[in-house]
Amino acid sequence: MGDRPLKKLGFLTIGLFDEDDPARGHESTLRTLERGEELGYDSAWVRHRHLQYGIASPVAVLAAATQRTRRIALGTAVTPLGWENPLRLAEDLATVDILSGGRLNPGVSTGAPTHYERVREALYPDTADTEDFGYTRVRRLLDHLAGEPVTGFRGTEGIESFSDRVQPRSPGLRERMWYGGGSLRSARWAGENAMNLLTSSVVKAEEQEGPWDFAALQRAQIRAFRAAHPAGEAARVSQGLVVIPTDSADAAQRARYAEYAAARLPRTVRPQGPARLLFAPDLVGPSDWIAERLRAHAAFREVDEVAFALPFTFGEEDYEQILTDIAGRLGPALGWKPGG
Structure with missing residues (x-):
């Protein structure tokens, strides 16, 4: 694809909260989503966190966001399906999509729940050994x-009517389903099943030995996805790197941002753990500098949509500064125009 102007600008937030005051954190997340719409962003995404102090139910939070926004697309990046019953989740997703006027973009992933050995008896007390967490x-x-x-039944029983398919039906939602993938296998599967592909700042270093090149690995996955997708080169891919522009940041913010990126840098040098996960370096600096690095990024050159990830541990005032600089400086430097 290569060198196309950025068409869609999005952001991702985790939605942290204090255990003793969860309402404040959830309200802060909703204000951040509202602010994204005010700044002209095309999409806002919420990350899923179970048994942590981050949003456990993005679908419920996005239901609230549908009533406080009017234009911006709302997504999950991503919902781990190992925690979900697909039929019940389908009902929830369709309901929120109806409430949003067709703006929901659910992203999902496969695999056993994190720390499954700790939660299996609470989550699946009768079926823990037989649950299928695959595709x-x-x-x-x-x-x-x-x-x-x-089901095999559609009709009336007594005074109640029953459907044989999930209700409500929200036409177009199936085409707005995203798969969060970081391997060649998952990228190909998403393409073969006509999903959209969410990439992030993590990939599997599966077909490369050092020196490791994150951008080249991610580019290979994007190309494998499009080669397998019925839409080919038109298949949608969104990239989700961590970028932190500092144009309007004060001195304290700049120091904190630099410290954050430096602490995370060692994991970008070589693959981590048995899964051989390779992380992309965070991009911290002026928007023009970040834009230059992105234009040279082999995987970024393959996409025209992004959902930049906000750092997890920052405050709402930091998110305001970062989102404002991305929308006002970095996005335009990459060719993005609000409503484009």
Whole structure:
């Protein structure tokens, strides 16, 4: 694809809160989503966190956000399906999409729940050894959203009417389903199943030995996805690197941002753990400098959509500064125009 102007600008937030005052954190997240719309962003995404002090139910939070925004697309990046019943999730997603007027962009992933050995008896007390956490679970969700029958009965019993497929139906939602992938296998599967692809700042270093090149690995995954997708080069891919422009930051913010990136830099040098996960360096600096680095990034050159990830541990005032600089300086430097 290469060197196309940035078409869609988005951001991702984790939505942290204090255990003793969770309402304040959730309200802060909703204000951040509202502010994103005011700044002209095309999309806002919420990350899923279970048994942590981050948003456990993005679908519920986004339901609230549908009533406080009017234009911006709202997404999950990503919902781990190992925690979900696909039929029930399909009902929730369709309901929120209806409430949003067709703005929901659900992102999902596969795999066993994090720390499954700790939660399996609480989550699946009767079926922990037989649950399928692979691609079949995603296919079930996609089929439910596409309106495939889930029972053999449709009709009336007594005074109640019953459907044989998930209700409500929200046409177009199936086409707005995203898969969060970081490997060649997952990228190809997402393409073969006509999903959109969410990439992030993490990939699997599966076909490369050092020196490791994050951008080249991610580019290979994007190309594998499009080669497998019915839409080919038109298949949608969104990149989710961590970028922190400092144009309007004060001295204290700049120091904090630099310290944050420096602490995370060692994990970008070589693959981490048995899964061989390789992380991208955070980009911290003036917007013009970040734009130059992105234009030279082999994977960024393949996309025209982004959902830049906000650092997890910063405050609302930091998010205001970062989002304002991205929308006002970095986005335009990359060719983005609000409403483009």
